[in-house]
Structures are given as C-alpha cells and as structure tokens.
Amino acid sequence: MPDITSIAYCGPAAVPDDLLARWNLDPVLLAGLAALAVALAGGRSAHARAGWGALALMVVIFVSPLCALSSALFSARVLHHVLLIAAVAPLLALAFPLRRLPSPPLSLLVGLQGVVLWVWHMPIPYEWGLATVPTYWLMQISLLGSAFLLWRAVLAPAIPAGPALVALVGTVAQMGLLAALIVFAPRALYEVHVASTQAWGMSPLADQQLAGLLMWVPASLPYLGVGLWLAWSSLRPAEPAA
Template sequence: MPTFLIAYCGPAAVPDDVWLRWNTDPLLLAVLAALAFIVASGRSADTRAGWVALALMIVVFVSPLCALSSALFSARVTHHIILIAAVAPLLACAFPLSRAGYPPLVPVVTAHAVIVWLWHAPGPYAWALSTVPAYWLMQFTLLGSAWLMWRSILAPSMQTGAALMALGATIGQMGLLGALIVFAPVPLYVPHLGTTAAWGLTPLADQQLAGLLMWVLAMVPYLAAGLWIAWSSLRAREPAL
C-alpha cells in the first residue's frame, strides 16, 4: 500500500521510538513562548484558561502525539478533537476580544462545520499533510473557526437557548461525520495506509477507531459546556434570598 512522508510531523512513529519523537521546531516553540509571555503578563482575560490552552497546544504540537499522528489516523483525529473542543474554548475564555464584536452565531457554527468536514474528506486531508503550508492551513482554519464559534457561544450576551442549539448542532454534525468514518467499508485516508501495522492495527481498524473517537469522545466537551451554560442560566434566574 502507498505511503508518503507527513510533511510537518515527519515519519510515522513506531512503539520503539515514539517517546523520543518530540517536535523541536524553533518557530513553533517561539510562538508558544510568545503566548506564554502574553498569559504570564496578565494580558489574558482568564489566566488559568490561557495556561491550560498552552499546555494542550504543547501536547498536540510538541509532544510525541505529533509523530504518532503520522502513523495513526486515530491519533490525528485525537489531535483535532483536542484542538477544536478543548484548546479553542480555553482560548475563547482567555482571549474573548469582546471589543471586536460577535458575528451572527449561525454562520459561525456553519462555517466551522464546513471546515471540519472539508479537512476530514480524504482528498483535502491527504493534501493538508503533503506540505508544511497546507498542514498549517488545516491547523489554523480548524482552530480559528472553532475559536470564533466558542467565542460566540460563551459570550455573556449569548442567549442560553441559542448557545445550546449551537452546541447540539456541532455534536450532531461531528457525530454524523464520525459515523460515516466508522462505517466506511474501505480505508479512505491514504497517508496512513501501511503505517498502522507496527501498532497492531489494520488501516480499516485505525479508521474505525478514529470515527468512534469523533462520534463519542468528541461530544464530551460540548455536553459539558452545555450543562455548565444551562446550570449557570438556572442559577442566574434564582431569586435572591
């Protein structure tokens, strides 16, 4: 089966060397250091959220997860889930940029869904991993669209019903995408064909695991956010004693 080098994260990690495969790209480390300086200097609206977002960005871009995602599509999907369902809302809390105004919620949610589906279609996905610029285009558009969506959902002026509907729509579209990946009869993601055997998986099994992660695991942050928003709304309506 055909394989090729993943442009940014490098050759597929194998069990014998995975814990040695840290990404030390100087430009990436400089960007993360700049973000750490901004958070440490108190320029974020929520310092704790900023630090946790930074830690998770180190996990997805610096830790061996980057090299593992060259070997397993399921690791790549895990990377994307962390990026859009954990890093993005934390950055939205740390950097809400409320003075910039909020675009209408429906177009933002729709645009994010289109971007998620686009980058998980086999053709665009393969192209995104073939060159470094394409790789970072995928990362920036996934994170940027997710940040815009979470920023609107978590805005103080956002109505509870609208926020819950946006979260429900996102859970639904990601669940549908995950189900399509799970039930695909053949492996679809060419970059990972032939690289899964070292991990005891067939390409199809790896793809099915990725679909299950997107179908089930990915909904947890959105459900948690929905419960928190609903609970906060109910508490706000309680009469003062």
Template sequence: MSPAIWSRIYCGPAPDPAELWLRWNLDPMLVLALGVLAVTLGRSRAGAGALAVLVLALVSPLCALSASLFAARVVHHVLLVAVAAPLIAVAWPARVPRLATPCLLASTVVLWAWHLPAAYDLALSWVPAYWAMQVSLLVSATLFWRAVLHPRLGGHALLLILGAYVQMALLGALLTFAPEPLYAIHQVAPLAWGLWPLQDQQLGGLLMWVPAGLAYMAWGALVARRAWRAMEGRAA
C-alpha cells in the same frame, strides 16, 4: 528554500512504537508561536490550559503518532476544536455578542473540508497545507466558541453547542461505517500498531462520538450552569 523541505510530513515519518516517546516536536517557529500566544492569553487558568493542550497536540509525541494513525489525528483535532479553542475563548472573550450561527457553519465547513481524503492527504504530506489545516481549524473553532460562550447569548448557546457536536458525530459516523479506508497516507503505518487501516479509521470515527461528546457536554454544562445562576440572580 528547497521544495523537498515542504514536501514532507510535518511531524516527521511514521514512528515505530519503540521510538514514539523520543519524538518530541521542537520546531523553533512553533515554540516561538506558542510563546507569543502565551503572552497574548495572559496568566489566566484558561490561557494556561489552552497552551498546555496545544503543547500536547503539537509538541508532544502525539504529533508524531498522528503521522501513523488516523485515530491519533482525530484526537489531535478534537483537542484543537473542542478543548484548546474554548479555553482560548474563555481567556480571550468577545467584548460584544457575535453571530454564532455563521461561526458554527464556518467551523463545520472547515472541519469537513479537511477530512475530505484529497485535502487530508495533502495536509499530511505538504507542510504549508498542514499549517493551513491547523490554523484554520483552531481559528474557526475559536471564533465559534467566543460567540457561543458570550454571556449575552443565553440559552441559544446550548443548541449551538449541540449542533457543533452533532456535526462532528455525523462526520465520525461516516468514517466509522465507510466500507474501505479513505486516506492513502494511513494505508501502511497502522499495521505497525496492530491495526488494519480500516480499523484505525473506524477507531477515529468512534473517537469523534464519545470523547468529543464529553468535551461538548462539559462546555454545555458550563453554559447551563451560568444561565441558571443568571436566572437565580434575576429572581433574587
């Protein structure tokens, strides 16, 4: 296979605003992988929800938009690690408690490593690196959520969910307050969307604070509710 096939942006070149809604990603290998995942997760609501989120992130025009805007790529990553991954964990729960703290550290290292400028630009310009990014983000986050959402973890799960959000918010803060744009691949394309590259990066950093925080808050509320019901059951 020609190296030129690999040395490109997986989601295609940065789209013009007028053509965005025509840019669906129907890569046969991706469609096959999503089909296998659908069979693996079964017919649960959580599994269906996880599949829908992955379609939104990887098949919908959001994939193409993330080639233009860093902010769109942040939405993509938040969908993977804070929405799709915990839904997969609910649909495919761990049978035994796992060490949640190492899973948190691993997922944190993966997230931060892929946001280093050199690694990020490589992932968006070389297809194997792109899929290494997507798979490692989703797998490490799924392992974390499978550990955290295990019923026997108890209240400690809330601290771990808070820690997962704090590390993402810290990364967002660094990106928001960086004095210059960090990613070469987003130096030009944001202009077509009315944003300077630095504004695009700042918007991405802010998205790591508020929308991501809402997702982590929702999962924290679920864990707290489950713990409260367990306490009521023991009291009864």
C-alpha cells in the same frame, strides 16, 4: 498510494520503538508558544488558568510525540484535531474573549466550523493538508480558528442560553454524523496512513474506526458539558439586585 514519509510536518510516521524520542522542536513553533506564554505571564488574558491550560495542550498536540504518532495513525490525527477544537479552542476563548471585536451570527459560526471540519476530513483534502508545511498549518489554523470563533460566541455573557444551546447541539450533531460516516465506511479511506498502521498492530480500517469513535464520543463531551452548564445556569433564579 502516498509514501508515509511525504507527511510534511511532524516527520516520518512514528513506530513503537522510537515514539518516546520523537519530540517536535521546530523553532518557529516553540517561538510561537513562548510568545503565548509571555502574554499569559504578562497578565494579558482574561482567564489565566484557561490560557495556561490551552498552552499545555498545544505542547501535547504539537511538541510531544503525539505529533509523530499522528503521522502514523489516522486515529492519532483525529485525537489531535479533537483536542484542538474541543479543548484548546474553548480555553483560548475564555482566556482571550476579544469582546471588543464583533461576533458573526451563531448560525454562521456553526456552519463555518462544520464546513471546515468536514472538508479537512475528506480523504483528498486531508492528504493535501499533510503534503506540505503551509497546507498543514492551513489545516490547523482553520480548524482552531473556526472553533475559537464559535466557542467565543457561545461563552459570551451577552448570548442567551437558548441560541447557545442550539449552536452546541447543532455542532455535536454534524460532528456525530461525520464520525458515523468514518466509523461505518466499508473500506479504509485515508491512504496516507495505510502502510504505517501495520507497525502498530492495527489494520487501516480498524484505525479509521477508532478515529471515528474518538470524534463521536470524546469530542462531544466538552460541547455537552458546556450545554448542561448553560441550561443549569438559565434555570437558576436571578440574584436580586442590591
């Protein structure tokens, strides 16, 4: 079983007594967040509020004690991933739509996000992704990047509501299937968190089941919300041309 102190980023697994003091002040990370803040303050985003919202959430994910908690609990790690792909990614897609860059077909983007999500939540790749700083950031960037590309396409004005809705439903379906497999697994699969769950009064299996529920319900809400908005928008009569 891997030692929990082998988690390369966010440090050793947090315990209740030291959680509130476990802020991540990595200078490279802070410089990247500061660069994003400068871009937003300079008016380089298409939707400033969305950009600032994404920045605030990235501070919660990577700087706040949630980072150290995600070293201890698989459920906290999944919450981290849910916020990254279902909240930060769509906000960044609104703030930086990059309309001049071509967008791959929606079916390809749905498949890409599905593959990335499933691969990083398989036990061996998951533990590999926490073993070194480069693999940790490979995990984060690939999750965020694939989600950003999908949200950018779904939210693009040129995409008809029908294909966008199908993409959202397909994404929720594959995410729900992965979550169900995690919830109903007969044993704890993520050994890197087994020792640290005891400090939080949880069994490894209960921690894993909570993680699956977080991926099953809260993660789907932004996709369902945007889907309902797209469906409602498509039903409204077009405004007459002036």
